[in-house]
Amino acid sequence: MKRYAYYLSCINESMTKEVDRSIELWQKDLGIEFVKLHEGTCCGGSNLDYVSPKHFALVNGRNIAFAEKMGLDLIVSCNTCLMTIRTAKKKLDESPELKKEINDILKKEGLEYRGTAEVRHLLWVLVDDVGLDTIRQKVKVPLKNYRIAPFYGCHILRPSTVLGHDNPLDPTSLDQLIEALGGQTIPYKHKNRCCGFHTLLVAEQESLSVAAEALKEAIDSKADFIVTPCPLCHTSLDGYQAKALKHAGVESSIPVFHISEMIGLALGYSAKQLGIKRHIVC
Incomplete structure (x- = not known):
């Protein structure tokens, strides 16, 4: 059974609940298990980066850090969450200064962003991992x-x-x-x-x-x-x-x-x- 940290998108938690309901039904049929990341927070969509780049990096670095704490890749079922979190990851991985600044905040929660977890879409997991x-x-x-x-x-x-x-x-x-x-x-x-x-x-x-x-x-x-x-x-x-x-x-x-x-x-x-x-x- 392949395990992944599953990011709970705002849209699925509110308007499109049937997406997560469906995944819960068949995930084990395909030999995968999605561990819901209840501690995660909204990715900020495609807007937060323009309002506050620091908070954009912080909330998404935090989301990834929770997956890393479990030793799992972070999986999403929303395209915008995918782009947003992967954008934040790229910025953190390319800036040691930003990474340190974010980790100084995250350590108050006992978290650390290391950049070891991949951020992937459900579609990619199905095609590449399940096969x-x-x-x-x-x-x-x-x-x-x-x-x-x-x-x-x-x-x-x-x-x-x-x-x-x-x-x-x-x-x-x-x-x-x-x-x-x-x-x-x-x-x-x-x-x-x-x-x-x-x-x-x-x-x-x-x-x-x-x-x-x-x-x-x-x-x-x-x-x-x-x-x-x-x-x-x-x-x-x-x-x-x-x-x-x-x-x-x-x-x-x-x-x-x-x-x-x-x-x-x-x-x-x-x-x-x-x-x-x-x-x-x-």
């Missing part, structure tokens, strides 16, 4: 009857200097996972584009337009559903779908799943068990 062959062998309900549109989202791909797992211009890991589960991926030019989530509060119409373009392509391509590794992308494409498509003059809809739910379905769990009924579009 696609193992996943194929575990599938109970192949997704062979489904045409699936892969939507990676921005923050698992860019900036590549911080992330670096997939080619941001031609990512493949999500496509490979879909195929391992028996699904059929469709050619989907929006798969590496933005969902619009991070501009919803400041430029709603532009955000809805971005989401509508991705949704419309999937609908026009006769996809049965969209799958994403990011709960923020899921919120944008599912929760704001009706508003986005109305804005674009499209009278249709399409379900959107997180990868944790897609895996659960292929491993034989029901939509009810996985919490899919919590979605706006089912």
Whole structure:
């Protein structure tokens, strides 16, 4: 059983609880165990670094230090948390002065940021550690009857200097996972584009337009559903779908799943068990 420290993202703790519910159901089926990092705090999204670089490094150095204390890598299921925490790690690893300053604060809690734990996405663990062959062998309900549109989202791909797992211009890991589960991926030019989530509060119409373009392509391509590794992308494409498509003059809809739910379905769990009924579009 491979063990990892699992970072509890704010979005999953509030709006997309079905993501963690799904992971809890099937993690042991795939020979992995996620130890929930209850001591962790909000990563600050993509904004804290601009407001207070020191606090940005501190809260995320602290999150990583908890994983290091357990001797485990830190795993996230949210793209923005991934980019944010990995950015902080890069800054700490490249600045001995910043690292010392942060550790002087962390030692009050008996913590130390050493830089030994990797910060990785759930998708990467599934493809690289569990392995696609193992996943194929575990599938109970192949997704062979489904045409699936892969939507990676921005923050698992860019900036590549911080992330670096997939080619941001031609990512493949999500496509490979879909195929391992028996699904059929469709050619989907929006798969590496933005969902619009991070501009919803400041430029709603532009955000809805971005989401509508991705949704419309999937609908026009006769996809049965969209799958994403990011709960923020899921919120944008599912929760704001009706508003986005109305804005674009499209009278249709399409379900959107997180990868944790897609895996659960292929491993034989029901939509009810996985919490899919919590979605706006089912």
